[in-house]
Amino acid sequence: MMPGDNDAQERAEIDASCRGPVLLFFASAVFWLLAGTLFGLVSSLKLHNPYFLLKLPFTDIYLGALNFGRVRPAHLNAVAYGWASVVGLGVCIWLMARLCRVRLRYPGVVCAAGVLWNVGVLSGIISILLGHGTSVEWMEFPSYVTFILFVSYAMISVWAVDMFVHRKPGHVYVSQWYLMAALFWFPWLYGTANILINITPVQGAVEGIVNWWFGHNALGLWFTPIGIASAYYFIPKVIGRPVHSYYLSAFGFWSLALFYSWNGGHHLIGGPIPAWVITASVVASIMMIIPVVVTAINHHMTLRGHFEMLKYSPTLRFVVFGAMSYTLASLQGSSMAIRSVNKITHFTHYTIGHSHLGLYAFYTMIMFGAMYYIVPRLTGSEWRSSVLIKIHFWACAYGIITMVVVLSIGGLIQGFMLNDPKIPFYPNIINATKPYLIGRSVSGIMLTVGHLAFAYHFLLMLVGMGRDSGGPTLFNQPQEENS
Amino acid sequence: MNRLTTLFLGFFVTFLFAWLGLVIIPLISFGQLEPQVNPDTGESYPVVRSGLAERGKQVYQASGCIYCHSQQVRPASGGSDIERGWGPRRTVARDYMYDKPPLLGTSRTGPDLSNIGHRQPSAKWHHQHLYAPQSISPDSIMAPYRYLYETRRIQGAPSPDALELPAPYAPAPGYEVVPTEEAKALVAYLQSLDHTYALPEAPLPKE
Amino acid sequence: MWIYYTAIVGSIILMGGSALYAIYWAAKGGQFANMENGARVIFDAGEPVGKVTDLFPGLDLEKERARKEAKKKRKI
Numbered sequence: 001m002m003p004g005d006n007d008a009q010e011r012a013e014i015d016a017s018c019r020g021p022v023l024l025f026f027a028s029a030v031f032w033l034l035a036g037t038l039f040g041l042v043s044s045l046k047l048h049n050p051y052f053l054l055k056l057p058f059t060d061i062y063l064g065a066l067n068f069g070r071v072r073p074a075h076l077n078a079v080a081y082g083w084a085s086v087v088g089l090g091v092c093i094w095l096m097a098r099l100c101r102v103r104l105r106y107p108g109v110v111c112a113a114g115v116l117w118n119v120g121v122l123s124g125i126i127s128i129l130l131g132h133g134t135s136v137e138w139m140e141f142p143s144y145v146t147f148i149l150f151v152s153y154a155m156i157s158v159w160a161v162d163m164f165v166h167r168k169p170g171h172v173y174v175s176q177w178y179l180m181a182a183l184f185w186f187p188w189l190y191g192t193a194n195i196l197i198n199i200t201p202v203q204g205a206v207e208g209i210v211n212w213w214f215g216h217n218a219l220g221l222w223f224t225p226i227g228i229a230s231a232y233y234f235i236p237k238v239i240g241r242p243v244h245s246y247y248l249s250a251f252g253f254w255s256l257a258l259f260y261s262w263n264g265g266h267h268l269i270g271g272p273i274p275a276w277v278i279t280a281s282v283v284a285s286i287m288m289i290i291p292v293v294v295t296a297i298n299h300h301m302t303l304r305g306h307f308e309m310l311k312y313s314p315t316l317r318f319v320v321f322g323a324m325s326y327t328l329a330s331l332q333g334s335s336m337a338i339r340s341v342n343k344i345t346h347f348t349h350y351t352i353g354h355s356h357l358g359l360y361a362f363y364t365m366i367m368f369g370a371m372y373y374i375v376p377r378l379t380g381s382e383w384r385s386s387v388l389i390k391i392h393f394w395a396c397a398y399g400i401i402t403m404v405v406v407l408s409i410g411g412l413i414q415g416f417m418l419n420d421p422k423i424p425f426y427p428n429i430i431n432a433t434k435p436y437l438i439g440r441s442v443s444g445i446m447l448t449v450g451h452l453a454f455a456y457h458f459l460l461m462l463v464g465m466g467r468d469s470g471g472p473t474l475f476n477q478p479q480e481e482n483s
Numbered sequence: 484m485n486r487l488t489t490l491f492l493g494f495f496v497t498f499l500f501a502w503l504g505l506v507i508i509p510l511i512s513f514g515q516l517e518p519q520v521n522p523d524t525g526e527s528y529p530v531v532r533s534g535l536a537e538r539g540k541q542v543y544q545a546s547g548c549i550y551c552h553s554q555q556v557r558p559a560s561g562g563s564d565i566e567r568g569w570g571p572r573r574t575v576a577r578d579y580m581y582d583k584p585p586l587l588g589t590s591r592t593g594p595d596l597s598n599i600g601h602r603q604p605s606a607k608w609h610h611q612h613l614y615a616p617q618s619i620s621p622d623s624i625m626a627p628y629r630y631l632y633e634t635r636r637i638q639g640a641p642s643p644d645a646l647e648l649p650a651p652y653a654p655a656p657g658y659e660v661v662p663t664e665e666a667k668a669l670v671a672y673l674q675s676l677d678h679t680y681a682l683p684e685a686p687l688p689k690e
Numbered sequence: 691m692w693i694y695y696t697a698i699v700g701s702i703i704l705m706g707g708s709a710l711y712a713i714y715w716a717a718k719g720g721q722f723a724n725m726e727n728g729a730r731v732i733f734d735a736g737e738p739v740g741k742v743t744d745l746f747p748g749l750d751l752e753k754e755r756a757r758k759e760a761k762k763k764r765k766i
Contacts, residue, residue, distance in 0.1 A: 004734065004735040004736025004737070004738070005736065006735075006736075007734040007735050007736035007737070008736040008737075011734075011736070011737075046626060047592070047624055048624060050616070050617070050623070050624050050625060050626050050627060051627070054626070054627060054629065062629035062630040063630055064545075064546070064630040064631075067546065067547065067626050067628065067630065068547065068550070068551075068626040069546045069547020069548060069550055069551075069626065070546075070547050072547060072550045073547055073550065099731075099732070131545035131546070132545065133544070133545065133547070134544065134584065135543070135544035135545075135547065135548075135549050135584065135586065136584045137549070137589065164487065165487065170731060171727060171728040171731045172486050172490070172728075173728065173731045173732060174728070177490060180490060180491075180494070181490075181494045184491070184494045184495075184498075185494065185498055188498060188502070192502070192506060196506070196510075197584055201583035201584065202510060202514050202583075203513075203514050203515070203516055203576075203579070203580045203583070204576070204578075204579025204580055204581070204582040204583065204584070204585035205509075205513055205516075205576035205577075205579050205580070205585065206509050206510050206513065206514045207582075207583060207584050207585055208579070208584075208585050208587050209505060209506070209509050210506055211584070213501075213505045213506060221498075233732060234744075236729070236732060237732055237733075237737075237743055237744075238742065238743055238744045239742060240733075240737075240738070240739055240740045240741045240742050240743065241739065241740075242726075242729035242730050242732075242733070242739060243729040245726075246725040246726050246728045246729045247725055249729075250725065254493065254497075257493065257494065257497040257498075258497050258500070258709075261497065261498055261500070261501030261502070261505075262500075262501045262504065262505065264505055265505065267589065268587070269561065270555070270557035270558065270561035270562060270573075271555050271557075271587060272555055272573075272574045272575045272576045272578060272579060272585075272587075273509070273513075273576060274509075274512075274513065274576075277505065277509060280504060280505075281505075284501075309742065312742075312745050312746060312749055312751060312754065313742070313744040313745055313746070314744065314746055315744045316744065339561070342561075343561055343562050346557075346562070346589075347553055347588075347589065347590055347591035348590075348591065349592075351589065351590075352590075372744070373743075373744055382747040382748075383747045384747065385747070386746045386747055386748065386749070389746065389747075414591075418562070418563070418567075418591060419562055419563045420563065421563045421566035421567045421568075425567070425594050426594075426620050426622070426623065427620065427622040430622055430623065430624060431622055434624065437624075467747050467748065492712075493712070496705050496708070496709060497709075499705065500702060500705055500706075503698050503701065503702060504702065507698065508695075508698055511694050511695075511698075512695075
């Protein structure tokens with residue numbers, strides 16, 4: 001018996017307990033990633049080619065479901081509630097099990113919840129395409145869908161929290177703070193927003209604030225903590241080196257908790273709400289520089305001297321790309337909250353570039369990295385092809401960089417022109433931004449290629465066509481008593 | 484306190500702080516606004532929309548117009564919205580008191596529509612623009628909302644609602660394009676978008 | 691109306707104050723004393739500090755590094 005065998009056995013049993021739910025969540029998430037990518041690509045093409053896919057192919061039937069005004073929110077909701085939330089929940093369950101060193105209890109319930117979540121998202125997307133979307137950004141699903149998602153969420157989060165309550169004694173790791181926080185905050189956010197906007201709607205200006213308090217916090221208090229929790233686990237775990245400064249982790253966490261939730265009003269600068277709300281949000285947005293820089297320093301110092309590993313580990317590549325994008329996206333966001341900058345960037349494609357820098361370059365890339373680490377440990381086999389992994393990485397890396405660059409440049413041009421009243425909206429501003437919209441479609445094609453490569457590779461793993469590792473294994477099967 | 488309680492309290496308090504500040508205080512301080520009533524004429528602002536226009540707002544929502552059009556005029560210090568002719572003054576909270584939800588928008592792929600009813604009151608223009616934006620603005624990237632219109636055979640006399648369309652967009656001879664009830668409602672809504680009245684907190688600039 | 695404002699602003703001040711007290715209490719009670727040990731919690735005897743736990747499939751890290759060293763030596 002080797003000294004690490006008991007630990008390996010324990011790890012393997014914990015992984016095995018999560019296998020069903022986490023793989024189900026990952027499979028659903030990848031499906032919604034593909035659906036969301038398709039909606040996104042179609043939306044992007046329609047924006048510079050308005051007659052693209054206006055009719056059912058080979059017919060003369062114009063369908064509302066094919067219009068930009070419906071495909072675009074279908075994209076947002078598919079990627080936010082279908083891909084991002086589901087892969088996040090999968091990663092959260094696995095990380096929580098590993099860090100608490102306990103098995104997931106009642107995985108069947110969590111699986112059922114996963115199916116229910118998918119039913120909710122599917123109904124929601126269909127509702128949007130049929131014209132029953134609410135047209136409240138980030139909350140386009142009709143109320144009955146949010147009710148379904150709530151029930152599903154309760155069924156999942158209760159077992160995640162249960163693992164934490166029954167955790168093995170010892171220190172609570174930074175990732176666990178972020179995950180517990182996210183699990184606690186999300187229902188409060190989603191519940192408040194749904195009640196005040198969809199169920200018992202309040203007056204317009206207040207709905208506007210609640211909408212963007214929710215929208216921003218969905219990113220800042222739900223997705224961001226899951227992404228950062230993953231980065232804090234996978235970076236040290238892959239390279240075999242503890243986080244550089246645990247003090248900084250604690251400080252970064254509490255300053256994020258304190259400041260992030262006040263940011264929402266920065267989406268409404270210049271809008272019909274009192275100046276004090278906007279000012280509070282602008283101040284909080286600038287204060288966010290503190291936790292962001294602290295986290296960046298921590299990750300950088302942990303990686304220092306080990307950057308070579310980016311060549312050798314898929315997980316590290318994706319997670320570090322994501323972590324660096326987090327810093328960039330957040331600093332960009334803080335700058336966009338400054339009124340003089342906002343005067344130019346508000347309402348432009350620059351904002352769309354920023355949101356993709358956050359939700360894709362940061363969050364999605366980290367989730368890809370997490371999946372590359374977790375899936376082999378659940379299926380018991382290695383990823384089959386380095387080539388597919390590299391196609392995935394480079395197509396997505398170049399794709400998202402292209403998207404952010406073209407939308408930022410196009411958005412700034414749009415913003416400067418919008419602020420010059422002598423420049424007519426039509427045709428000048430339209431024609432000036434069109435080339436950048438075409439550039440975005442090109443980047444969308446790159447991302448589609450990357451996603452297809454990943455989805456195919458993941459499917460191979462699911463059907464048992466992964467590679468059996470001949471060399472040093474990086475994961476273990478639960479073994480019989482006598483090895 | 485054990486770890487879970489400490490953590491939980493921390494999450495709770497930090498979140499509560501912003502929830503009170505961004506949700507509850509706004510709800511209390513400007514969540515029960517009253518309209519401005521002119522004591523002489525009895526007119527009340529903002530104007531309550533007609534049933535057709537209110538139905539049209541739902542069509543606007545079902546059609547996803549907010550994803551390209553905003554409905555908020557920024558103050559002169561915040562952008563050139565007023566100079567551009569999108570409104571004589573900035574829009575304020577009371578302008579949206581009846582809008583549940585307010586269709587503020589976050590994107591100006593197309594122009595701001597807060598005062599489109601004042602800027603472009605012609606229903607005919609709106610119908611043609613919705614059916615075929617490129618027939619009015621050839622370089623426009625706006626999606627044609629063809630599904631809100633019906634192309635049908637002319638029965639007897641042409642319908643008074645029929646759209647007059649230039650060459651490549653006109654239907655085949657013997658056919659006419661008429662708006663559905665939804666299209667009529669949508670245009671009624673667009674015509675109702677007018678915040679050019681003065682409010683004490685948002686006076687009109689002196690001529 | 692004013693009673694709502696007083697209550698809310700009052701509770702915000704109370705919360706800020708208790709947050710500061712909580713940090714003081716935590717520091718006094720030694721919560722921040724042995725923090726660096728917390729960073730090691732993710733390692734165990736089987737996956738100790740220093741062990742790489744993710745590689746491209748089929749990659750032999752030692753061989754790769756040796757190959758790169760040899761390449762560098764040939765260039766010099």
